[in-house]
Amino acid sequence: MLITHDTECALGLLVELLNTSPEVAGREQLPDVAALDAFVVRGNISEVDSVTPLDLAAVHRLRGQLRDIFTAPSTQVAAELVNALVAAVNATPRLTDHDGHGWHMHYFAPHAALADHLAAELGMALGLILMAGERERLRRCEAPDCARVFVDLSRNRSRRYCDSRTCGNRMHVAAYRARQRSAADSAAVTDDEVTVSVG
Ligand SMILES: [Zn+2]
Ligand SMILES: [Zn+2]
Numbered sequence: 748m749l750i751t752h753d754t755e756c757a758l759g760l761l762v763e764l765l766n767t768s769p770e771v772a773g774r775e776q777l778p779d780v781a782a783l784d785a786f787v788v789r790g791n792i793s794e795v796d797s798v799t800p801l802d803l804a805a806v807h808r809l810r811g812q813l814r815d816i817f818t819a820p821s822t823q824v825a826a827e828l829v830n831a832l833v834a835a836v837n838a839t840p841r842l843t844d845h846d847g848h849g850w851h852m853h854y855f856a857p858h859a860a861l862a863d864h865l866a867a868e869l870g871m872a873l874g875l876i877l878m879a880g881e882r883e884r885l886r887r888c889e890a891p892d893c894a895r896v897f898v899d900l901s902r903n904r905s906r907r908y909c910d911s912r913t914c915g916n917r918m919h920v921a922a923y924r925a926r927q928r929s930a931a932d933s934a935a936v937t938d939d940e941v942t943v944s945v946g
Contacts, residue, residue, distance in 0.1 A: 750875065753851045753852070760792070760868075764869070765814055765896050771895055780799065780800055801860075808862070809865060809866050825877055825882060826877055836863035836867050837863075838866075839853075854867040854870075888907075888914050890917065895910075
């Protein structure tokens with residue numbers, strides 16, 4: 748898959764945003780302006796001055812829209828949602844080499860509000876995944892008690908868990924214990940059979 752470093756960064760930010768929702772995290776991870784501000788700093792989001800309560804409400808709304816695209820039932824539906832999203836915020840492709848980064852594309856309109864900025868950048872990143880025919884890489888963690896989403900950028904599309912250190916490790920331990928239990932069970936059965944045949 749042809750996916751640039753910028754798209755990869757945008758997808759990382761998208762996943763981080765989606766995983767802040769109360770449905771995923773148990774409680775709202777962006778409850779106030781300070782949390783949103785920290786998200787902006789952590790995500791290294793450029794050209795954002797200050798964050799207001801209006802931005803917070805708009806980002807919460809956007810998060811739901813992005814989730815609808817991420818979990819859309821078909822590429823057709825996802826494509827229509829991406830188109831509507833980026834059109835609504837007047838996405839404006841322009842080349843830039845700000846802050847010593849190499850030349851790359853910004854899609855948000857100059858001076859766009861935070862939610863519009865994110866809608867353009869994250870919407871386009873999703874659009875690039877659709878263009879590449881790689882929608883199946885948009886995944887939900889397979890651990891039964893985990894609702895986090897992730898983008899599987901592994902070469903063979905084999906990633907199953909949101910994070911190999913937490914969920915992946917946890918599930919491997921659970922599978923190992925289950926194997927041990929069933930091995931112990933079949934050993935017990937064998938003993939019975941032996942007893943029966945002897946008796
Ligand atoms: Zn940039
Ligand atoms: Zn997980």
